[in-house]
Amino acid sequence: MKKLNIGMIGYGFMGKAHTNGYSQAPHFFPCEVKPVLKAVCARNAEKAQAFADTWGYESIETDWRELLKRDDIDAVDICVPNNLHKEISIAAAEAGKMILCEKPLAMNQAEGEEMCAAVEKAGVKNMVWYNYRRVPAVTLAKQLIDEGRLGQIFHYRANFLQDWTINADVPQGGAATWRLDAEAAGSGVTGDLLAHCIDTALWLNGGIKDVSAVTETFVKERTHAETGQKMPVKIDDACAFHCHFDNGSLGLFESTRYARGHKALYTLEINGEHASIRWDLHDCHRLEYFDHADDSIVRGWRSIHVSDGDQPYMGNWWVPGLQIGYEHSFIHQVADFLKSVETGEDMHPNFRDALETQKVCDAVLDSADQRCWKDV
Ligand code: SOE
Secondary structure, eight states, X not given: OEEEEEEEEOOSHHHHHHHHHHHHHHHHSOOSEXXXXXXXXXXXXXXXXXXXXXXXXXXXXXXXXXXXXXXTOOEEEEOSOGGGHHHHHHHHHHTTOEEEEOSSSOSSHHHHHHHHHHHHHHTOOEEEOOGGGGSHHHHHHHHHHHTTTTOSEEEEEEEEEOOTTOSTTSOBBHHHHGGGOHHHHSXXXXXXXXXXXXXXXXXXXXXXXXXXXXXXXXXXXXXXXTTOOEEEOOSOSEEEEEEEETTSOEEEEEEESOOTTOSSEEEEEEEESSEEEEEEGGGTTEEEEEETTSOTTTOSOEEEEOOSTTSTTGGGSSSTTOOOOTHXXXXXXXXXXXXXXXXXXXXXSOHHHHHHHHHHHHHHHHHHHHTSOEEO
8 A cells, every 4th residue: 555645735615625535535445545644734833733633634834835845745735825826836846746736727827837837847746626527427428428429519508606705895815705816816707617617618528719708897896804905806706708619519608606596506518419418516416318319208308316336436435326415526536646646547637638728718818808709
């Protein structure tokens, strides 16, 4: 059994989701490589220690540079705001560490390119946490498409809708609300939410050629959580774009944090020549499937309850009929990463894959800004 010592940088919502993945994966997905929760790193020592105690890390650091100097750390997990991804990733690559980076890869394409160059030069294993690929129903969609069951694809549609920033009193900046601060996040819903939709789309339906987008910022000024100052809001609160895929299909994407009533409604639908599929994060274990080849008297949308041992990842879980949820997408990503360390095979999405998503995000924001179509 080979140990893989993890150094976690950051301990927010994603720090928990990833740590849960490291803890659970070995129970359900046996592998010769076993993660060890070696250290968690955060500026505040007291909070870092509390996190270490709760989640089982052996030690703490308060400076990520010190973490990177440690010989007993094999892989670093970057769970801090987007504006720190580049610096930490490049330093980690130079220190010879494997890197598991939170999405989006970077603040923009230029940063992403530097990051790719650094990990490729150092030859370190790398991946980005686009976790929705590993929801079993979404992985099953990939399998059905790759088997050719949908035939030629005509349409790809995706939404990611939330409502948590409607209130103008929500601050920007700070530990909890950095996603609203352009300095820390780079963009708003485009990098935070549409990036997920784009990653899944590129994986399921191939490359995007060009885009035409609109964005809106509904609340123009917010108080900064740390300074208490009113500041202009520079992120996109909502974004919609349409696009052409390389395979000739049309794409339609929408994301907002102003869809009252929707908390995290990620939906996608793909319409092909022979069949269509539909998926909804709020019912994440189900894949809706319509097959035109079905006998006409029973033809219709079927709802596949993805819980059978023959379906992706499910052979390692309970018995057929008993479903799993959101956190399992992270467990699966850890399990696949550990397997790729064991076998030496490539892990996806890696930095290079995530750079493709970053390019689409940049083209979307440029298109909205310049009010014109943009090539990716
Ligand atoms: C934002 O609210 C957020 O937590 C994103 O940052 C995650 O990536 C997404 O999966 C859920 O929503």
